[in-house]
Amino acid sequence: MSNVAYSRHDDIAVLTIQNPPVNALSLAVRQGLMAGMDQAEADSGVRAVLIVGEGRAFIAGADITEFGKTPQAPWLPDVCNRIEASPLLVVGSMHGVSLGGGLEVALAAHYRIAQPSSRVGLPEVHLGLIPGAGATQRLPRLIGVEKALDAITTGRHIKAPEALEMGIIDKVEEGDPEAVGLAYTRSLLDEGASRRAVSEMPSPQAIDWHAAYDATLKKGRGQISPAQAVRAVQASVEQSFEEGMKTERQMFMDLMKTDQREGMIHAFFSERAVGNLPELKGVEPRALQSIGVIGGGTMGAGIATAAVLAGFEVVLIEMKDEAAAAAHERIAGNLSGAVKRGKITQQKFDALTTVALTVSTNYDSLASVDLVVEAVFEDMDVKKDVFGKLDAVCKPGCVLATNTSYLDVNEIADSTSRPADVIGLHFFSPAHVMKLLEVVVADKTAADVVATGFALGKALGKTSVRAGVCDGFIGNRILATYRTAADHMVLDGATPYQIDAALEKFGFAMGPFAVADLAGLDIGWMTRKRKAPTRHADERVPTYIDRLCEQGHFGQKTGQGYYIYEKGKRGGVPNPAITRLIEEEQTALGITPRAFTDAEIVRRYMSAMVNEAAKVVGEGIAKRPLDVDMTLVFGYGFPRYWGGPMKWADLQGLGAVLSDIETYAQEDAWFWQPAPLLTKLVAEGRTFDDLNKEAAK
Numbered sequence: 001m002s003n004v005a006y007s008r009h010d011d012i013a014v015l016t017i018q019n020p021p022v023n024a025l026s027l028a029v030r031q032g033l034m035a036g037m038d039q040a041e042a043d044s045g046v047r048a049v050l051i052v053g054e055g056r057a058f059i060a061g062a063d064i065t066e067f068g069k070t071p072q073a074p075w076l077p078d079v080c081n082r083i084e085a086s087p088l089l090v091v092g093s094m095h096g097v098s099l100g101g102g103l104e105v106a107l108a109a110h111y112r113i114a115q116p117s118s119r120v121g122l123p124e125v126h127l128g129l130i131p132g133a134g135a136t137q138r139l140p141r142l143i144g145v146e147k148a149l150d151a152i153t154t155g156r157h158i159k160a161p162e163a164l165e166m167g168i169i170d171k172v173e174e175g176d177p178e179a180v181g182l183a184y185t186r187s188l189l190d191e192g193a194s195r196r197a198v199s200e201m202p203s204p205q206a207i208d209w210h211a212a213y214d215a216t217l218k219k220g221r222g223q224i225s226p227a228q229a230v231r232a233v234q235a236s237v238e239q240s241f242e243e244g245m246k247t248e249r250q251m252f253m254d255l256m257k258t259d260q261r262e263g264m265i266h267a268f269f270s271e272r273a274v275g276n277l278p279e280l281k282g283v284e285p286r287a288l289q290s291i292g293v294i295g296g297g298t299m300g301a302g303i304a305t306a307a308v309l310a311g312f313e314v315v316l317i318e319m320k321d322e323a324a325a326a327a328h329e330r331i332a333g334n335l336s337g338a339v340k341r342g343k344i345t346q347q348k349f350d351a352l353t354t355v356a357l358t359v360s361t362n363y364d365s366l367a368s369v370d371l372v373v374e375a376v377f378e379d380m381d382v383k384k385d386v387f388g389k390l391d392a393v394c395k396p397g398c399v400l401a402t403n404t405s406y407l408d409v410n411e412i413a414d415s416t417s418r419p420a421d422v423i424g425l426h427f428f429s430p431a432h433v434m435k436l437l438e439v440v441v442a443d444k445t446a447a448d449v450v451a452t453g454f455a456l457g458k459a460l461g462k463t464s465v466r467a468g469v470c471d472g473f474i475g476n477r478i479l480a481t482y483r484t485a486a487d488h489m490v491l492d493g494a495t496p497y498q499i500d501a502a503l504e505k506f507g508f509a510m511g512p513f514a515v516a517d518l519a520g521l522d523i524g525w526m527t528r529k530r531k532a533p534t535r536h537a538d539e540r541v542p543t544y545i546d547r548l549c550e551q552g553h554f555g556q557k558t559g560q561g562y563y564i565y566e567k568g569k570r571g572g573v574p575n576p577a578i579t580r581l582i583e584e585e586q587t588a589l590g591i592t593p594r595a596f597t598d599a600e601i602v603r604r605y606m607s608a609m610v611n612e613a614a615k616v617v618g619e620g621i622a623k624r625p626l627d628v629d630m631t632l633v634f635g636y637g638f639p640r641y642w643g644g645p646m647k648w649a650d651l652q653g654l655g656a657v658l659s660d661i662e663t664y665a666q667e668d669a670w671f672w673q674p675a676p677l678l679t680k681l682v683a684e685g686r687t688f689d690d691l692n693k694e695a696a697k
Ligand code: 3H9
Pocket: 021, 022, 024, 060, 061, 062, 063, 064, 065, 076, 077, 097, 099, 100, 101, 102, 104, 123, 124, 127, 130, 131, 132, 133, 272
């Protein structure tokens, strides 16, 4: 059955794409477009063709589910060339989104009209690809190289009014897409407008390709597709249209075979699967209108900021008047950042800081809220005290959430009279910016409370991941392990600076030591003290950094940590005191430092991460490997183009990762105990992705 309907309105043929939910360009749609063009040209009296999409979008692009399979004819570039070459006048009427191949179909049309609310874009780079159906050749001819490079290398969604200004579309008009498209086509016919093929427009002007390529490569932190896009656009200047199309096709096919393409498509689907939990099927979340926040420090203020921005009424509780005033100021500061970035108006700012937000020192103000998030000091007794007060004042059915990063949510829940209403909602700082939310499900948490946690995450624009209860949940537990691997390498001879540089080259936003400085070294110091009594005798724990903390140096906030930070300067320079402290510890432990290659640093760091992640999945703390992948990508700066650590491990081959772990275990059998799940998968010849697929059945 064709997914493209043919209809006729006087001398205009209308091709309506019908492939829900987003009109992806599947084989049937490509065949339907070809057949529709043939029919229109054979239909006597037809002078023009209008292409529209049914449902919520014009076309969201090529069908991503077909990637990795042998491409079947007709290929999309040929479909686009077929449309453009038609002797009839072809018009595209766009609504919703027109992305990737969807915009390429529109660029093959001779004229484009769009709804004011619609968006266009070429997001292929976010899938590890470049546009593969002519956009790298047509767009520069239509709007010039610089604007085309901006659209193609960023993959950003461009709103119709801006697209009009850029010259991507010809007209913006509100109305039914078919009706508006027909009226526009009619006016073009009446004016005697001629066919206008973008491929026949003159070649665009060259730019400094070297500089553009280098800048794009650097910005992508190792991601190759945006830089390849620069090369493809270069071909639009230096080659004929036909040759340029061949160059683009070759690059597209080459990128299709890369690990980065696989990683990014894994991320695309995992991002959508992460909130799709079998336990939530058919479970309705509780109604959410007002949110309470306990504690107005950086975290509490960030959560309150995110909540007012999402339209919730917020009641924030602080202990004293001065702290309440400081919390209000912090939230206002966050919101004025949103005004500066043009995200909200000054008028909205005024409403959010007055009407939507109440700051109080009285718990009774929480009597009618639907959900409370506690973000007070990380101490079990303090938390239990807060939950006791919440238990007393909150209405029945109110969700009681803790933002703890590692404390036992079961213990907190059991300290109340309503453990089924208690859940962990672990935000990441700054909470109004960071995308990740760990929804921590305790033993007695009710299913509709879990659903409410996910609903809140969605309303706040977060990517929410389900986690079970353990020390550190998914993210911080894995972080503790790979951080330890980095610490061990420092003791053995790699410098923190070499480690940071190697991991940044691998694609992390920041290396682990720069991150520690940013988060505050006092956090790790406190954790080491907390864990000291239960530490196993074989555990290697470096203490050199404790010496720095003892002197009151906690990283960026005090100006000194692994790096020294000068006021007004971005980033820091290596701290010579650290080098000295490391040498002293090596001497005390009788270690002769050895050299590490960058490759070994990455391998050890990643092996530690994957091994702990496999334990987290094996123990059911994360339900699926993809939950770990999304936690690391959205909360820990893991390079999206690897898809996440579990996907990275699949791409390396699990056997190779296990064999590395077994090799490292010969030096430190305590730290490098292979995860039973990893050993099992290797023995069975299966991958982490097999587990994801089984969970989706
Ligand atoms: C390309 O075009 C290459 C060409 O240059 C060259 C080819 C030769 N294919 O996100 P949602 C599914 S590359 C298949 O939840 P929203 C999605 O998985 C492509 N399926 O909704 C989900 O399925 P389910 C360039 C797709 O409203 C459902 O649709 N295009 C595709 O939040 C709803 O999606 C892109 O990269 C697809 N192309 O967002 C666009 N797109 O219900 C990628 C969506 O089973 N897509 N699905 O979970 C998006 O950015 C968003 O999905 C979109 C809608 C903005 C469209």
